Amino acid sequence: MHHQQLKPGEAASLPRHLLEAHVVALVRRCCPGLLALRAAHARLIRLRLPRLTAAFALSKLLASSSSSSSSCGAAPSYARNLFDQIPEPTAFCYNSLIRALSSAAGATPAADTVLVYRRMLRAGSPLPNSFTLAFALKACSVVPALGEGRQLHSQAFRRGLEPSPYVQTGLLNLYAKCEEVALARTVFDGMVGDKNLAAWSAMIGGYSRVGMVNEALGLFREMQAADVNPDEVTMVSVISACAKAGALDLGRWVHAFIDRKGITVDLELSTALIDMYAKCGLIERAKGVFDAMAERDTKAWSAMIVGLAIHGLVEVALKLFSRMLELKVRPNNVTFIGVLSACAHSGLVNEGRRYWSTMQELGIKPSMENYGCMVDLFCRSSLLDEAYSFVTGMAIPPNSVIWRTLLVASKNSNRFDIVQSASKKLLELEPCNPENYVLLSNLYASNSQWDRVSYMRKKMKENNVNVVAGCSSIEINGYLHKFVVSDDSHPEIKEIRLLLREIADRVVRAGHKPWTAAVLHDVGEEEKEVALCEHSERLAIAYGLLKTKAPHVIRVVKNLRFCPDCHEVAKIVSKSYDREIIVRDRVRFHRFVEGSCSCKDFWMVHGFPL
DNA sequence: GTAGGGTTAG
Numbered sequence: 345m346h347h348q349q350l351k352p353g354e355a356a357s358l359p360r361h362l363l364e365a366h367v368v369a370l371v372r373r374c375c376p377g378l379l380a381l382r383a384a385h386a387r388l389i390r391l392r393l394p395r396l397t398a399a400f401a402l403s404k405l406l407a408s409s410s411s412s413s414s415s416c417g418a419a420p421s422y423a424r425n426l427f428d429q430i431p432e433p434t435a436f437c438y439n440s441l442i443r444a445l446s447s448a449a450g451a452t453p454a455a456d457t458v459l460v461y462r463r464m465l466r467a468g469s470p471l472p473n474s475f476t477l478a479f480a481l482k483a484c485s486v487v488p489a490l491g492e493g494r495q496l497h498s499q500a501f502r503r504g505l506e507p508s509p510y511v512q513t514g515l516l517n518l519y520a521k522c523e524e525v526a527l528a529r530t531v532f533d534g535m536v537g538d539k540n541l542a543a544w545s546a547m548i549g550g551y552s553r554v555g556m557v558n559e560a561l562g563l564f565r566e567m568q569a570a571d572v573n574p575d576e577v578t579m580v581s582v583i584s585a586c587a588k589a590g591a592l593d594l595g596r597w598v599h600a601f602i603d604r605k606g607i608t609v610d611l612e613l614s615t616a617l618i619d620m621y622a623k624c625g626l627i628e629r630a631k632g633v634f635d636a637m638a639e640r641d642t643k644a645w646s647a648m649i650v651g652l653a654i655h656g657l658v659e660v661a662l663k664l665f666s667r668m669l670e671l672k673v674r675p676n677n678v679t680f681i682g683v684l685s686a687c688a689h690s691g692l693v694n695e696g697r698r699y700w701s702t703m704q705e706l707g708i709k710p711s712m713e714n715y716g717c718m719v720d721l722f723c724r725s726s727l728l729d730e731a732y733s734f735v736t737g738m739a740i741p742p743n744s745v746i747w748r749t750l751l752v753a754s755k756n757s758n759r760f761d762i763v764q765s766a767s768k769k770l771l772e773l774e775p776c777n778p779e780n781y782v783l784l785s786n787l788y789a790s791n792s793q794w795d796r797v798s799y800m801r802k803k804m805k806e807n808n809v810n811v812v813a814g815c816s817s818i819e820i821n822g823y824l825h826k827f828v829v830s831d832d833s834h835p836e837i838k839e840i841r842l843l844l845r846e847i848a849d850r851v852v853r854a855g856h857k858p859w860t861a862a863v864l865h866d867v868g869e870e871e872k873e874v875a876l877c878e879h880s881e882r883l884a885i886a887y888g889l890l891k892t893k894a895p896h897v898i899r900v901v902k903n904l905r906f907c908p909d910c911h912e913v914a915k916i917v918s919k920s921y922d923r924e925i926i927v928r929d930r931v932r933f934h935r936f937v938e939g940s941c942s943c944k945d946f947w948m949v950h951g952f953p954l
Numbered sequence: 955g956t957a958g959g960g961t962t963a964g
Contacts, residue, residue: 407955440955475956482957513957542958549959580959615960647961678961685963716963745964752964905964931964
């Protein structure tokens with residue numbers, strides 16, 4: 345029977361299975377979109393269906409409104425509305441409602457989900473099944489909400505639903521999203537039977553998210569050994585791990601792997617590749633991937649703009665942003681991180697202010713990062729009062745990054761009133777972050793306030809704070825060599841030390857005076873100079889010089905900020921040895937060619953890394 | 955009608 349033939353008066357006389365077929369056809373035809381759903385809803389009402397079929401129609405509409413393909417923003421409230429009209433909701437109805445909640449934009453899916461779940465339990469029947477838990481866990485993963493997720497975990501256990509592979513991947517993904525890799529791994533290892541592709545992908549993604557790059561890549565290898573074929577979703581996480589590690593050779597290899605295996609490079613994977621090439625220092629390749637894309641969404645444009653910004657290619661970044669607006673692609677707050685940080689990096693205060701109001705006009709709520717960009721923008725232009733009043737006027741409480749930015753800038757402008765309040769706020773917010781102690785100690789050391797330096801050291805002991813060791817890595821022949829400060833575990837350390845001495849000689853001949861304030865300890869000048877030479881970035885650069893020949897680019901990745909003294913030395917090395925050196929520190933790129941750096945030393949005002 | 959992905963200021 346064809347649904348168009350059905351008239352309102354006929355519904356009562358038809359057998360139920362025919363009516364249901366009619367409902368299914370009608371709902372299927374209207375997907376996707378809320379408007380189409382409402383229209384179908386209206387038509388179904390006009391048909392005056394018998395009670396049971398009407399309930400059936402409502403659950404079909406509900407399922408359709410919650411399916412990921414319906415992609416309507418207002419789905420949760422509409423789904424609730426439908427649900428409330430169903431006299432005796434089945435488990436299917438509850439499941440659909442919960443699924444609809446996880447797609448809620450700007451709502452509180454985890455809390456709402458737990459409420460619906462409790463309501464289901466209170467009703468006594470129907471009982472939650474594996475679908476219920478899988479959807480509910482998904483809702484907790486999008487936030488992510490660990491507390492609610494753990495409640496659901498214990499529910500799954502108590503109701504015997506834990507062995508379901510869908511519940512297991514749901515749990516695994518929840519823990520991975522919450523950055524609880526140990527818990528995720530426990531679920532992963534406890535999975536019965538063969539692990540499915542989703543489980544492998546979620547686990548690799550979990551490792552990659554927290555920066556456990558070696559674990560992510562190791563698991564990727566294990567996965568292949570287990571004969572599970574990765575798909576484009578897996579590869580997004582693998583590429584993202586390469587981006588985090590700054591491992592260019594590995595990233596290139598993985599890209600070749602994707603091509604070799606014929607894995608579809610879709611929108612998301614292209615975006616991941618843009619990010620990887622940008623973060624690994626090959627901005628041209630990033631642009632190449634971007635240009636080759638058939639369609640680009642907000643995230644793709646944002647990745648490209650942010651990538652250009654971290655490379656200091658400010659004009660290109662801003663031009664691309666205008667192009668994005670011309671093409672009517674809606675920017676989001678991440679896009680504005682790229683735009684505003686580009687302005688900050690080249691001191692474009694007025695442009696930055698203008699983009700800030702553009703952002704408000706577009707109705708984009710500023711994130712902490714957006715505020716941070718503005719503070720940085722004012723600070724770099726020495727507009728300390730404006731920066732300070734901006735910080736105190738923020739709609740959300742400023743975090744430690746914001747106070748740190750303000751602290752360093754106010755020190756450089758000799759605004760000790762702001763230094764005082766910023767350092768106080770900083771230590772209140774993060775009494776256990778070693779970075780703050782290093783920063784403050786350096787600050788006092790540069791003023792030769794040794795009593796304050798030792799006070800900081802005392803505070804560190806009191807709070808049981810340990811300094812994070814600087815760690816730099818360099819890839820040689822596909823192998824990642826890691827160096828930490830004063831590290832002599834490397835098998836070729838003798839050769840490296842010999843070269844370091846030669847570098848030190850050339851540096852002195854170039855007229856550079858070691859900036860010993862970068863050494864935390866209150867020791868003799870000579871010892872400080874030795875300590876500087878053993879900084880991890882210097883060890884890695886020396887190793888690169890030792891193992892490669894020009895025109896091979898020496899690429900180093902460091903976990904912390906570049907040491908200001910090593911930054912000067914890298915400039916001299918690039919000229920003296922005629923080598924191109926690219927160092928990615930925790931925040932940005934430094935490309936050294938013929939004695940100067942692409943950051944134009946702008947990150948380092950009066951010897952302090954900003 | 956059941957699970958998995960990318961961009962984030964210093």
